[in-house]
Amino acid sequence: MLAFLLRRFAGFVLMLLASAAVIFLLLDLLPGDPARFILGINASPDAVAALRLQMGLDAPALERFLQWLGGMLGGDFGMSVTQRLPVAQLIVERLAVTLPLTILAMLISMIVGLPLGILAARRRGKPADTALMVLAQTGVAVPNFWFGMLLTLVFAVTLRWLPTGGFVPWHEDWIGSLRSLVLPSLALALPQASILARVMRTALVDVMGQDFIRTARAKGMTMDEAIWRHGVRNALLPVLTILGLQFAYLVAGTIIVENVFFLPGLGRLIFNAVTERDLILVRGATMVLVVVVTATMLITDLTYAWVDPRLRVRA
C-alpha cells in the first residue's frame, strides 16, 4: 500500500514539473507585448520601454523560469503586470466563486443523475428506461450555456426570482451569493447529470448480469436488495472515474457559463489575462488548474483503491 502511494505521489510531482515547463515555454513563445497592450496605439516608444523594464520582461527566459518556479514553491506566484496585485490573491478571489460553483454543480448532477441511472437500470428495457435515456441524451446534447440562457430568460427576466448574473461577495451577503450561483450551477449540472445517469445505468446493468448477483438473488435477496447491497458499490468504479473527470472539467471549463452569467470565476480571469498578455497571471492560474486536475486524478486513483481492494495489490 505504501509503495503504491509513493509511486502515485512521485508521478504527481513529475507531472507538475513537466506542466510548469510546458506552460512557461508555450506562453513565452506567444507573440504580443504586454507593455504595448497596456499603453495602446498612441504610446510613445520610450513609455513602452519604461513599462517593459518595470514589468521585468527583459530578463533572460531561463532566469525568469527559475525565479517563477522558486517563487511558487514558496507560495509566491508573483505580481500581475496589468492588475498590479499578487497573482495568488487574484486566484484565491476567483476560486471563491469557481469552487463553490463546481461543487454545487457536482452535487446537483449527482443527486439527479445517479438515482435516475439506477432507476433506468432497474427498469431496463421498460418505457421508463427508454424515456429516461432519451432525456439523458437530450441533456448531453444541449450546450450548457444555451441552457443557462434559457434558465435566465425564465427565472430571471420573466419571473424575476433570481438575478440574471453577477456575484455578491460571500462576506457581504452569503444568501445573495448562493442565489447568484443557483442558475449557473443548474446550467452546468444538466449535461453532467445526463452523463452520470447514462454511465450509472450502463455500469449497473453490467454488474447485474454477473454471477455474484445471481448468487445473491439465489440466496433469497430481492432485486432491490441485490442492487443496493452489491450492485451499486460494484458499479461505482466507472462512475468515480467520470466524477473525477467532471470535477476537473468544471473547474477549468466553466468559462462560457461564467460569461453568460458574468460571474467572476477562474475561467474569465484566465481568458482576460491571455488577452491582455498578463503572462505571469496566466501561468499562475494555469498552474493552479494543473494542480487541481492532477490532484483530482490522484484522489480518484486512491478512492479506487479504497473502493476496490484488488487494485491496491495490482497497482
Add this chain to the structure above:
Amino acid sequence: MSLKTSLTLALAGLMMTSAAALAQPTEIKIGVAFEPPALDPTAGAAEAIDVVVYQNVFEGLVRIDKDGAVQPGLAESWTVSDDGLNYSFKLHDGVTFHDGSAFDAEDVKFTFDRILAEDSVNAQKALYAPIASVEVVDPLTVDITLSRPDGLFLFNIGRGDAVIVAPESADNNATDPIGTGPFAFVQWDRGSRVILEQYGPYWGDKPALTRASFVFIGDTGAMTNALLAGDIDGTNNFAAEALPVFEGNPQFKVLVGLTEGETILATNNRKAPFDNLLVRQAMAHALDREEIIEGATYGYGAPIGTHFAPQNPDYLDLTGTYPHDVEKAKALLAEAGYPDGFSATLKLPPVAYARLSGQIIASQFAEVGIKLELVNAEFAQWLEDVFANKDFDLTIISHVEPFDIGIYANPDYYFGYDNPEFQALNETLTATTDAAERTKLVQQMQTIIAEDAVNGYLFELAQTGVWNAKLEGMWPNSPVEGVVLRDIHWTE
C-alpha cells in the same frame, strides 16, 4: 382656513414631497462590456479605465464637457501669455482628495513631473511633451511654461491621462484610486463590479447620484437580459445588433451619438503597391461606404471622407472625394500597372466592426480585381504585428483619440505616411492658438490626406447607449472616453 387645517395641509405637503424625494432613486448600476485592468488613468490606455474614473473619481485642471469644450476644473481660471507659452492657473480653494489630504499647487506639479519623467508609463506622454516647466507660485497658483505654443494644450490637460494625483497615493491608484472628484472609490469586486459613492466634502456642485456601480458584462446576450430584468439601469455603448430589442420599449431609451473613433482601412503606405497613389485612389473608389456602414454598424456609423470627427465644427465633408465607382477603380488600377488587380492581406483585430467591415470590403475589392486574404488576429498579436513591426498590408481599426489628425505627421507611425507639406502644416497648427486660423489649417490638412487617399476612410464609430427611460443627463456623444456621472439623475 383655520390654522390647524393649514398646518395639517402643510405637513401633508411636506410628507408628500419627502415621500417623493425618498421614492426618487439616487443609485445607478451601469453595465460595461470591459473590465479595466487597473484604475489609474495616467498609466494605461484602456478606455475601460476612463469609463469608470474619468471626472467621477479623478479630475484635471480643466475638464471636457459633453460637447468637447474645455471648462474650468480644479483650476477656476487661467491666463495665457500673448506668445501662448505661459499658462497661469488659479486653483480652487478648499479642495481635498478622498483620503482627506488637501489639494494644492504641489500636487499639480507632482502630476506633470510624473507624466514627463524618464520612467513615466503614461500612455499619452507625447501629448505633454511641449511642457517645459511647472512652477508653484503659491499654494493656489501654478505656472506652466511650454517650449512651443500648443493649440490643444488645454484640451490635453483635460483628458484622463492628466488628472491630478497626490504624491502620497499615486502609486496605489491602480488598485485604490484616490482623486478629488465628486465620487470616491469604495470597492472593486474584481471580475464583477466597481462601486463609487458620492464624496461628501466635494468642492463643487453635488451630483444627484449618491452611489454608482459599474458592472462588467462582456456577453451581449447577458447584458440584454440584465437590462430587461432591471439588474442594471443602463449601458453607455451597447452592441448595435442588440438595439432593436430596446428601441420600441417605453421602459428604455436608446441614445445614439458618435465617439471620436475614425474607423479606417489603414494602408501600409511604405509598401508596394500601396505606395502608389493611383492604387490607393483605386481602392478608395472601390469602397462603398453606405454598404459597409449598413453591414458593419447596423447603419449607426457616420460616413467620413477624412480622418476627422464629423461632429467637430471644423470637420470638412470629403466623402465625395473618391465616390464609389467600380469602373474608375479598374481604370486607375490599370493605369498603375495592375490591369488584373493584385492580392493582399487584410489583418483584422478582434472587434466586431473590423471583422464585419473586413468581409464587406473584401467582396467590394474583389469586384475591381483586388483579392484580399482576411487574417484574424488577437489584439496583443495584432498590436505587435501592425504597430510594432509594421508587418501588414491593410488593416481596419478605429482611432478613438480626439483630434488625432497629427498622427499623419509622424512618418514612423504604422501606416507610414511621409508628406513634408503635411508635416509643415501640422507644425504650424500646433503652434497656432487663434481659432479661425486653426480651422483653416486643420481643414487644409483634412483635404490633403483625403486626396492622398492615405487610408480608406470608412465611418465614425457610433456610441449607442441603452438607458432606463427615467434616467437623464447621460452624454450622447463621447468627446473624451468616460461615463461622466455628475449630470445623471432619475426623473419621474
